Amino acid sequence: MLGDVFRAIARADLVVEVLDSREPDLTRSRYVEEKVVKMGKKLLIAINKGDLVPLEVLKGWKNYFESFEGIPAVYLAANQHAGTKVLRDRMKEILKGSGIVCFVGYPKTGKSSIINALKGRHSASTSSHPFSYGYTRGVQLFRIDNKLMALDTPGVIPPDGSELERAIRGANVDELENPVKVAIELIKRVETFNPSAFKEAYGLDYSNPFELLERLALKRGWVYKSDKEPNVDEAAKALIRNYHDGKIRYYVPPPKV
Ligand SMILES: Nc1nc2c(ncn2[C@@H]2O[C@H](COP(=O)(O)OP(=O)(O)OP(=O)(O)O)[C@@H](O)[C@H]2O)c(=O)[nH]1
Ligand SMILES: [Mg+2]
Incomplete structure (x- = not known):
């Protein structure tokens, strides 16, 4: 590739x-x-x-x-x-x-x-x-x-780098080993730069990243058939896809020259 x-x-x-x-x-x-x-x-x-x-x-x-x-x-x-x-x-x-x-x-x-x-x-x-x-x-x-x-040209990601880096670099969510873990890391990183980024994007209130995934799953109607618990895996993938599609606003400031 x-x-x-x-x-x-x-x-x-x-x-x-x-x-x-x-x-x-x-x-x-x-x-x-x-x-x-x-x-x-x-x-x-x-x-x-x-x-x-x-x-x-x-x-x-x-x-x-x-x-x-x-x-x-x-x-x-x-x-x-x-x-x-x-x-x-x-x-x-x-x-x-x-x-x-x-x-x-x-x-x-x-x-x-x-x-x-x-x-x-x-x-x-x-x-x-x-x-x-x-x-x-x-x-x-x-x-x-x-x-x-x-x-x-097709975007290519080198295999090195953490899963969080791979997600930020546009890795296909279906190729991530642990989408929930990566989504939680991504939420934490984004919130260090813009604490309200996900509230603005989804209009949801939550007190920690996992709860955001649960709320997002429930909002979209994604629950496991067996026990009706929120499907956080699906929510994690959707959140990372929304990130790729430019729905989440934040920025890392440029280095001081
Ligand atoms: N907010 C925002 N989203 C954008 C912008 N440009 C592209 N996007 C979104 O980013 C996503 C990826 O865009 P593509 O043009 O397919 O990206 P690509 O680099 O060609 O991706 P690959 O072919 O997979 O390497 C799409 O959901 C676009 O709508 C932009 O200027 N602003
Ligand atoms: Mg392309």
């Missing part, structure tokens, strides 16, 4: 690494970044899901990447088509006109959403390429306009 991504990078002139604005540090792959540089490709960071985070924080992360790490960066919210023009202009500027751009990043950071937003309504509706959300399987080539082509 990672081999497919590197073969796609080899075909491109510029690589855009897509990060989740809530967790830019945990959703970036220094391994892939180093590989991109070694392969002689240009790198641009796109901080996506910007609608979930205050503008000052987005600017702070952009400044951190550009000033401290020397990597050009833009922020955007693909699902609202906000910031896509800035991204398109920045890509053309780096490419000095035209070329092939390869989008990489962990699953669920929004690679396919960005490409779809870049294509715009007109070309998307006339495109013969099948476009779908959900996990992108193979590498696909799209035309953005008469200057830019985009390679969409």
Whole structure:
């Protein structure tokens, strides 16, 4: 799988690494970044899901990447088509006109959403390429306009890292060993940055993470047939999926430069 991504990078002139604005540090792959540089490709960071985070924080992360790490960066919210023009202009500027751009990043950071937003309504509706959300399987080539082509790649997660990190990096919930344990860790982490994140998302009151899962299960009608107890496993998976789908608002502040 990672081999497919590197073969796609080899075909491109510029690589855009897509990060989740809530967790830019945990959703970036220094391994892939180093590989991109070694392969002689240009790198641009796109901080996506910007609608979930205050503008000052987005600017702070952009400044951190550009000033401290020397990597050009833009922020955007693909699902609202906000910031896509800035991204398109920045890509053309780096490419000095035209070329092939390869989008990489962990699953669920929004690679396919960005490409779809870049294509715009007109070309998307006339495109013969099948476009779908959900996990992108193979590498696909799209035309953005008469200057830019985009390679969409599947998100790949290295096997190292804790289950919590894997969940934040978009791991398929059905591949997590213990979704309830991971969901509880995720709730605790998010609440250290935004104590009311889940109350805002679900409108539920609770006194601890496990109780949140129970309340969520009952609200959705997920109970075990045998004893009518809340199905917390189902609730845990749903919560992690909602997290991936950008329903939970919080942010990790950028490092002080
Ligand atoms: N809130 C918010 N959600 C977004 C944004 N962009 C994408 N999403 C959501 O994030 C989820 C994943 O989006 P995709 O575009 O499929 O992500 P991907 O990186 O292509 O995922 P893989 O193909 O699995 O690697 C979807 O539920 C999108 O609706 C955004 O800017 N803001
Ligand atoms: Mg995709």
